[in-house]
Amino acid sequence: MTLLDFARGPALYAATLIMVCGLVWRLTGVALLPFRRDLAASGPNAKGRVSGALWQVVSRSFPRRSFLGRTMVTVTIGYAMHIGLAVILLGGAPHILLVTQATGLDWPALPKGIVAIASGVTLVSLLLVILRRLTHPVLRLLSNVDDYLSILLTLIPVLTGILLAEETLLPYETLLTWHILSVEALMIWLPFGKLAHVVFVFAGRAALGARQARKGALQ
Amino acid sequence: MSQKDTLGQELSRRGISRRALLKFAAAAATSLALPPSFAPAIAEELSKARRQSLIWLSFQDCTGCLEALTRSEAPGIERLIFDFVSLDYQETLMAAAGTAAEDVLKAVAQENRGNYLLAVDGSVPVADNGVYSMIGGRSPMAILSELAEGAAAVLAIGTCAAYGGIPKAAPNPTGAAGIGALVGGKPVVNIPGCPPIPEVLTGVLVNFLTFGKLPDLDAQGRPLAYFGTTIHDQCYRRPYYDQGKFAKSFDDAGARQGWCLFELGCKGPTTHNACASLKWNGGTSFPIQSGHGCLGCSEPDFWDKGSFYTSLSGGEGPPWGAVAGAAAGGVAIGGAAAFAARRARASVERQLAQEWKAQEDEA
Incomplete structure (x- = not known):
């Protein structure tokens, strides 16, 4: 069995199961945690919990105007990276093909050039994220292994993916092998580190929004 | 002779x-x-x-x-x-x-x-x-x-x-x-x-x-x-790969126009052979030219590398039953963790209640 066979076979099998099990474990564990009953009366500006949850999911996706001057760089890099990743994952023909072969779902791919530009933007953004984390005095103190590992495990698949799409530097087979293996490493780490924000970010905002809405504290 | x-x-x-x-x-x-x-x-x-x-x-x-x-x-x-x-x-x-x-x-x-x-x-x-x-x-x-x-x-x-x-x-x-x-x-x-x-x-x-x-x-x-090179590197359909033009089935418009067969499972990118340059029967044709993807037959264990019709970007992932099993396992582990957290919290609350009661009794 070659390394590529391993990557496309047993490793993909195991990584998928670990990711699914880990994500469900984390979500279930948080969802079933004991919550204190809210015994206080509703505030004067109370709103519905569902609308509060939805509002918070959307509103927290935009930067606060009062902090915009200080957070502009972070917000811009963050948006560039996340939009780039979405374009790569949802618009790249090989990725759609993977989903189609696994689930039967299919949608049109974006032109290769657009995905290439998105990949470049994402890669540069990720490099800037690391650079900022290493050079910013406060951010550096707040960072731990989880932060750097999560960024690296996102960066390597993007880098190998760009090289694979352009078929440059190394043979196609080698690049394909390392691209798939790096994605599988990302899948395995995803539920257990800060990358778990993939699912927790919206769940957390919704829970907070519902609570704040009842208290009339939603902004 | x-x-x-x-x-x-x-x-x-x-x-x-x-x-x-x-x-x-x-x-x-x-x-x-x-x-x-x-x-x-x-x-x-x-x-x-x-x-x-x-x-x-x-x-x-x-x-x-x-x-x-x-x-x-x-x-x-x-x-x-x-x-x-x-x-x-x-x-x-x-x-x-x-x-x-x-x-x-x-x-x-x-x-x-x-x-x-x-x-x-x-x-x-x-x-x-x-x-x-x-x-x-x-x-x-x-x-x-x-x-x-x-x-x-x-x-x-x-x-x-x-x-x-x-x-x-x-x-x-x-x-x-x-x-x-x-x-x-x-x-x-x-x-x-x-x-x-x-x-x-x-x-x-x-x-x-x-x-x-x-x-x-x-x-x-x-x-x-x-x-020394892959079939993909020498394939006459390679320009279509670079342009992102792929046949989606063996009889669609793309297939009839000779587009790349990558999505139909062609193993040309990982197969080393001279089929695309030397061809067969006096240089007449080779499998890809005949409309079928490369099977990768000159590579070791080509028969055990999954379906001939699964693209290289795909793979042999787990069946839905196994995915459901993993999800059920996740529910069980998460539920057990939450249950343990609830018990720990209840224990703390009982202890606090006892301490408050003791303080009230003293008062």
Whole structure:
């Protein structure tokens, strides 16, 4: 069995199961945690919990105007990276093909050039994220292994993916092998580190929004 | 043609001019990735070369390799190279059978000991003492060991001989193995393919007759000149791959326009062979040109690499039942963790309640 066979076979099998099990474990564990009953009366500006949850999911996706001057760089890099990743994952023909072969779902791919530009933007953004984390005095103190590992495990698949799409530097087979293996490493780490924000970010905002809405504290 | 005749004498007898030999030598030099300036030297050496003894053994094979090589449509000197080789033993082609054939084999091996080329097609069953493919009461492994010892070099022809091929596919009941894994101490060149390209064998023979050695090999033991690049790199449909134009089914508009077959499972990007450049039947076509993706037949274990119709960007992920099982496991672990957290919290609350009650009682 070659390394590529391993990557496309047993490793993909195991990584998928670990990711699914880990994500469900984390979500279930948080969802079933004991919550204190809210015994206080509703505030004067109370709103519905569902609308509060939805509002918070959307509103927290935009930067606060009062902090915009200080957070502009972070917000811009963050948006560039996340939009780039979405374009790569949802618009790249090989990725759609993977989903189609696994689930039967299919949608049109974006032109290769657009995905290439998105990949470049994402890669540069990720490099800037690391650079900022290493050079910013406060951010550096707040960072731990989880932060750097999560960024690296996102960066390597993007880098190998760009090289694979352009078929440059190394043979196609080698690049394909390392691209798939790096994605599988990302899948395995995803539920257990800060990358778990993939699912927790919206769940957390919704829970907070519902609570704040009842208290009339939603902004 | 006698054993002492040279190829030059044989070509003259057949009316093949030196100019034609030079053209063939130039083509051979190109296919062997040698500069064109080597052509006169190759022609000179070939014309002086004496008839090479070749012993051909067939083990667990389908005879497809031999069919491809002997039915090669190449009418020129390529064919004569095959004629020039003294094929001293080949069970399918020789007239002799039984004990007479075995006697020929013994005599030829003895007479040319240390000089003959040993060609093998088919894999060798090593399980249960090779009982699955006995020849004249002997196991393939015993025959191979004996003849490889006296050979100048061993040619593993076809994927079965090179890597075990289809007989080695899981669960491999016969314990099939490729020649390279079984023969030690002798140079072995793999010429894989299901079947291999006739011109590749010609090239290897020309290299051996000209330089007295086997050509340079890649990590899989294949001649670099023919297996150094992937089919994808030489494919005439490659521009469509670069443009992102893929056939989605074998009969859609893309397929009819000759678009890339990557999404239909073509293994060209990971398969090393010369199919896209040399092609088959005198350069007429090759599988991708005929509208079907490459199966990757010249790579080890190609039969066990999943569906021929799963694209390389896909893979053999888990079935939905296993995914559901993993999710259920996640629910169980998460539920247990939450339950443990609730119990810990209840314990703390009980303790706090007791402390408050004690304080109230004191007050």
